[in-house]
Amino acid sequence: MKPAFHNGTVVAAFGRSYQVELDGDATLTCFPRGKRSEIACGDRVQVQKTAEGQGVIAAADPRSALFYRSDAYRQKLIAANVTQIVIVLAAAPTYYEDLLNRCLVAAEHARVHALIVLNKFDLEASGTALERLRLYETLGYPVLPLTAKADVAPLRAPLEGHTSVLVGQSGMGKSTIINRLLPGTEAPTAEMSAALDSGRHTTTHARLYHLDATSHIIDSPGMQEFGLHHIPRDELDHLFIEFRPMIGRCRFANCRHLAEPGCAIDAAVTAGAISERRLASYRRLSKELNR
Ligand SMILES: Nc1nc2c(ncn2[C@@H]2O[C@H](COP(=O)(O)OP(=O)(O)OP(=O)(O)O)[C@@H](O)[C@H]2O)c(=O)[nH]1
Ligand SMILES: [Mg+2]
Ligand SMILES: [Zn+2]
Incomplete structure (x- = not known):
């Protein structure tokens, strides 16, 4: 049988x-x-x-969404069926803004919500970091300051009803957030130095936890790189959401917004409507996808 x-x-x-x-x-x-x-x-x-x-x-079963990264050779699945990506940053260790932008592009590509968490808000350098992150708030991505070590309550409402995946560099506090959200859970956490000494990141594989019947959260291993080779180059400008209203307005129909004359995105940067930091990030990514 x-x-x-x-x-x-x-x-x-x-x-x-x-x-x-x-x-x-x-x-x-x-x-x-x-x-x-x-x-x-x-x-x-x-x-x-x-x-x-x-x-x-x-x-x-078929997935509603798949969040993954990829280099030229292979793809690395991170989480399936998620409805929200929570990008965890901290003032120390220093977070890479480029990685943040890559996560946002991947979230747009997967068509899921993105929430930016500035953890370790108790650290002195957090004020400056938050100022820099205000840009993303103006784009429509919520930015939540958090001190996971002290209180994760501010995170509960944004997680409600979602299957969220925590992503970010090693040592930002993803597993600490899990442990605080779910007392009794003992996901290993470590100081960055300790994690590096052991020659690997503290969290070594993704794990899903239930917050309640309709809210779930996935912890994932820290990443230093986020390759986006699975994204077609001609879709990239649409994944920088504030570029969308300008797309199609460049002088050349096939404008890649790198340095072409009459570029509407470039003009929007000059006019102050689009951030230079975002255009620079777009250009770095675009060149990487140009193979
Ligand atoms: N000051 C401060 N430290 C924190 C806070 N949250 C976490 N940490 C510390 O940050 C370090 C890293 O935390 P983890 O939770 O292991 O980080 P992670 O993002 O899971 O790291 P990986 O698993 O390697 O990706 C630990 O020493 C935590 O105690 C916080 O709110 N404030
Ligand atoms: Mg971890
Ligand atoms: Zn252009």
């Missing part, structure tokens, strides 16, 4: 094995059927039990 199929959610992705939480049932350690797996934390899957506590992933 063929074993029955059970529906479940992938709550942890270890690379080769997965933790699958069956609906209203236990969590199994599962392996994908076949060799190469394209399964991410947050995926809905069908599982066949094989032994006590174990199963095989027979199939994955």
